[in-house]
Amino acid sequence: MNLELSFKHLKKDPALATLIEVTEIPDFRPSGRIYYDLLESIVSQQLSVKAATTIFNRFCAIFPDNYPHPDLVTELEPAQLRLVGLSNQKAGYLQNVAHFSLNNDLENHRWDKMSDEEIIEFLSQIKGVGKWTVQMLLMFTLGRSDVFPVDDLGIQQAMIRLYQLNETGKDLKKKMQEIAEPWQPFRTVACRYLWRWKDTVR
Numbered sequence: 001m002n003l004e005l006s007f008k009h010l011k012k013d014p015a016l017a018t019l020i021e022v023t024e025i026p027d028f029r030p031s032g033r034i035y036y037d038l039l040e041s042i043v044s045q046q047l048s049v050k051a052a053t054t055i056f057n058r059f060c061a062i063f064p065d066n067y068p069h070p071d072l073v074t075e076l077e078p079a080q081l082r083l084v085g086l087s088n089q090k091a092g093y094l095q096n097v098a099h100f101s102l103n104n105d106l107e108n109h110r111w112d113k114m115s116d117e118e119i120i121e122f123l124s125q126i127k128g129v130g131k132w133t134v135q136m137l138l139m140f141t142l143g144r145s146d147v148f149p150v151d152d153l154g155i156q157q158a159m160i161r162l163y164q165l166n167e168t169g170k171d172l173k174k175k176m177q178e179i180a181e182p183w184q185p186f187r188t189v190a191c192r193y194l195w196r197w198k199d200t201v202r
Contacts, residue, residue, distance in 0.1 A: 006186035030143030058084035073098035093128030158194035
């Protein structure tokens, strides 16, 4: 992704230009590990970063090489997963991902041949995996440049504050999409700035 080109494009929005000037986003390198990152994202749902990291590390430690191979995950008893701190629901979701991976070879899938929408539709078939989760994978695991998670609470809060929006519910999301439309094809970069700005600038 060409960040310099994205900055030039996004700064056409005066509010976003001001935000970019006062905010620094950390570098990251997309891992490309959809299967592994999908497991980690399920574990982290509704948990602090510290708690999620602890539980996920315990989960990985169950396996001989510290890697949760799909075939091994599917063979585990729910009680074994609960011992590492997982709820019954999350244990089931992890095994759903593992079964889906065995059937669709997620570890070696040709994601570069699929559009963002195709990947969302494909992975959302897994019980426990929703659109928002897949959008995070598109952004941070695959490094897709033009993802806009309109349902993300952090993005909503940042845009309400930055653009002084008064709308709520569906009207808010519609207004957000209208504002973000000119950001294409770099909406992922814009969102990274919005998240960072919301958390660091008071």
